[in-house]
Amino acid sequence: KDFSLSNEKDGHASDSDENSERGNWSNKGDYLLSMVGYAVGLGNVWRFPYLTYQNGGGAFLIPYTLMLALAGLPLFFMECSLGQFASLGPISVWRILPLFQGVGITMVIISTFVSIYYNVIIAYALYYLFASFQKVLPWSDCFSWADEFCSKTRLVSDCNTTLDGEIIHVNYSFITSNNLTCMNGTINYKPVQFPSEQYWNKVALQRSSGLDETGNIVWYLALCLLLSWMIVGAALFKGIKSSGKVVYFTALFPYVILLILLVRGATLEGALDGIEYYIGRQSNITKLMEAEVWKDAATQIFYSLSVAWGGLVALSSYNKFHNNCYSDAILVCVTNCATSVFAGFAIFSILGHMAFVSERPVSEVVDSGFDLAFVAYPEALSKLPVSPLWSFLFFFMLLLLGLDSQFATIETLTTTIQDIYPEVMKKLRIPVTLGVCILLFLLGLVCVTQAGIYWVNLIDHFCAGWGILIAAVLEIIGIVYIYGGNRFIEDIEMMIGKKKCLFWVWWRMCWFFLTPALLMAILIWSLVTFSTPTYGSVVYPAWGTAVGWCMIIFCVIWIPIIAILKIAKAEGNLCQRIARCCRPAANWGPYLECHRGERYSHVVDPKKKKEHEIPTVYGFVY
Numbered sequence: 001k002d003f004s005l006s007n008e009k010d011g012h013a014s015d016s017d018e019n020s021e022r023g024n025w026s027n028k029g030d031y032l033l034s035m036v037g038y039a040v041g042l043g044n045v046w047r048f049p050y051l052t053y054q055n056g057g058g059a060f061l062i063p064y065t066l067m068l069a070l071a072g073l074p075l076f077f078m079e080c081s082l083g084q085f086a087s088l089g090p091i092s093v094w095r096i097l098p099l100f101q102g103v104g105i106t107m108v109i110i111s112t113f114v115s116i117y118y119n120v121i122i123a124y125a126l127y128y129l130f131a132s133f134q135k136v137l138p139w140s141d142c143f144s145w146a147d148e149f150c151s152k153t154r155l156v157s158d159c160n161t162t163l164d165g166e167i168i169h170v171n172y173s174f175i176t177s178n179n180l181t182c183m184n185g186t187i188n189y190k191p192v193q194f195p196s197e198q199y200w201n202k203v204a205l206q207r208s209s210g211l212d213e214t215g216n217i218v219w220y221l222a223l224c225l226l227l228s229w230m231i232v233g234a235a236l237f238k239g240i241k242s243s244g245k246v247v248y249f250t251a252l253f254p255y256v257i258l259l260i261l262l263v264r265g266a267t268l269e270g271a272l273d274g275i276e277y278y279i280g281r282q283s284n285i286t287k288l289m290e291a292e293v294w295k296d297a298a299t300q301i302f303y304s305l306s307v308a309w310g311g312l313v314a315l316s317s318y319n320k321f322h323n324n325c326y327s328d329a330i331l332v333c334v335t336n337c338a339t340s341v342f343a344g345f346a347i348f349s350i351l352g353h354m355a356f357v358s359e360r361p362v363s364e365v366v367d368s369g370f371d372l373a374f375v376a377y378p379e380a381l382s383k384l385p386v387s388p389l390w391s392f393l394f395f396f397m398l399l400l401l402g403l404d405s406q407f408a409t410i411e412t413l414t415t416t417i418q419d420i421y422p423e424v425m426k427k428l429r430i431p432v433t434l435g436v437c438i439l440l441f442l443l444g445l446v447c448v449t450q451a452g453i454y455w456v457n458l459i460d461h462f463c464a465g466w467g468i469l470i471a472a473v474l475e476i477i478g479i480v481y482i483y484g485g486n487r488f489i490e491d492i493e494m495m496i497g498k499k500k501c502l503f504w505v506w507w508r509m510c511w512f513f514l515t516p517a518l519l520m521a522i523l524i525w526s527l528v529t530f531s532t533p534t535y536g537s538v539v540y541p542a543w544g545t546a547v548g549w550c551m552i553i554f555c556v557i558w559i560p561i562i563a564i565l566k567i568a569k570a571e572g573n574l575c576q577r578i579a580r581c582c583r584p585a586a587n588w589g590p591y592l593e594c595h596r597g598e599r600y601s602h603v604v605d606p607k608k609k610k611e612h613e614i615p616t617v618y619g620f621v622y
Contacts, residue, residue: 014241019322019592022087022238025318029331030244032328034315037251037404038334039306042121042373045401048304049278049344050368051296056287058279061341063288063297067336070302070603074510075472076478077329079307081492083316087102087591090412091311092419095588099581100478102562105533106471107310108416109555113463114407116440117456119232120143122402123224124374125395128206139199153358156424157308160186170568187533196379204374208450211544222448228442233437237430239414240318243407250404257347257397265349274352277362278344298522301506304336308472314415321595322494347377355378373398410436454535458477460534462548468554469523473516474559480511482582494597496591
């Protein structure tokens with residue numbers, strides 16, 4: 001017996017599933033690799049190594065590991081347990097605390113915004129992947145598309161020299177024409193751009209001057225975006241039954257490529273210099289005295305593990321009830337962090353070689369984000385023998401890292417639709433999934449215009465920032481302090497078995513005190529240090545910043561709106577209404593009746609007892 005509204009099975013489900021209505025993962029490997037693929041994304045490759053270098057090298061691993069234990073793992077375990085216990089997605093799971101159902105809506109809306117621009121980044125990787133199928137990489141030199149500022153080497157502008165016993169400051173042309181030499185430490189260089197930088201801006205993006213100049217849709221990026229959405233739609237056409245098989249390749253093969261890049265990089269001249277900048281003798285333990293380092297560690301852990309996006313709840317909701325979500329959480333978190341460290345070696349070994357070849361310090365070739373993935377690293381790869389092969393492998397790795405994160409994000413959206421409209425999803429899962437992909441593709445077209453990179457950066461700056469922090473803070477406060485942390489622990493023990501009190505000491509410390517305090521500190525810090533978005537030297541117009549604020553307000557406004565609507569629909573005076581909304585809904589508990597036991601024997605089954613009508617708000621059943 002369960003909460004289904006008919007005997008017809010969803011495309012998700014099979015006869016062998018424990019939950020024959022919603023469906024379950026075919027096996028544990030499908031789930032674990034989907035979780036690893038969701039958590040391990042582009043940030044592990046293009047952000048963590050740079051943060052490590054910037055914040056003291058190997059010393060940064062100390063705050064990083066502490067923040068994993070204090071903030072990342074407790075939240076990760078909580079969300080996995082929550083989804084598995086109720087077998088519900090990120091909105092419907094808030095039957096646990098109807099007053100906070102808006103938190104789930106916020107998570108889903110932010111995930112929607114992020115999925116729009118994240119697939120654009122995958123489209124960039126696809127474009128570079130196709131561009132790698134050439135004998136000579138198109139960004140390896142200053143070809144016809146380049147301007148006068150393009151150069152493969154640094155160009156000397158002027159310097160000091162000695163002439164007739166006097167020190168004079170002259171142009172470099174004077175130095176060469178008179179066969180003189182520059183004095184050490186006095187050389188000034190012209191502001192040049194490397195071929196890979198100009199290729200990224202002038203060819204790949206056809207970047208306009210700013211957000212005001214939208215320009216045309218870049219047709220080849222639009223086609224790459226369409227292809228990326230077709231891949232996502234094809235992988236998800238049967239929900240977790242199909243995506244759970246695809247991730248065996250998309251989640252595992254990036255490790256093979258990282259290993260290949262690491263082995264190749266380690267054999268190059270200058271590789272040791274790069275690794276020393278990353279985590280070796282350049283490590284600076286005194287950096288741990290700076291608050292910024294601890295903030296960076298906490299922020300990286302928080303975003304890297306994908307907590308508070310709704311995806312962990314959605315993916316875990318397809319687990320069998322007695323699955324050991326505790327060991328799963330630890331395994332996925334440790335794998336995610338180990339991947340970040342491992343990726344750093346592969347990245348910095350090749351960047352070290354680039355610094356050696358171009359006779360520059362490593363600090364001048366290191367970068368993060370788009371500049372690392374599409375400028376610095378491609379530039380480094382172009383200097384290797386058989387460079388098209390290494391370029392193909394790198395961008396294929398970025399493609400796979402992005403895709404399996406995107407699979408989980410879209411599965412979050414379809415799981416939400418399934419919980420709200422189960423009858424529709426039973427009959428029309430494939431059309432609904434394709435419809436979601438088509439809609440998000442159309443919304444993403446603005447991100448492949450000539451001003452597209454500015455839109456990608458704007459959405460990332462606002463929606464993927466402190467909106468998620470607000471959701472995380474409210475999530476842990478609501479579950480621990482209102483629903484009850486000890487009560488939640490009893491729910492977990494119904495799934496994984498009774499544990500000794502000593503087992504829960506650490507989790508209680510984190511959930512009740514340490515994790516909320518850390519999240520509040522990060523949130524306040526993020527708000528205090530908030531700055532208007534920029535892309536390189538380009539400052540956004542006032543209306544662009546206003547659009548960013550409107551996006552984040554649209555994401556979080558549902559928290560108070562839903563709370564007010566719930567209170568308005570409740571009975572009694574104001575205090576009684578708030579109290580009712582702070583208690584679990586009548587249908588909160590394990591999805592299947594056989595798992596409810598005595599603790600949840602009272603749970604109301606909405607399909608059988610019409611007198612216990614379940615209130616809804618705009619279709620969101622709590």
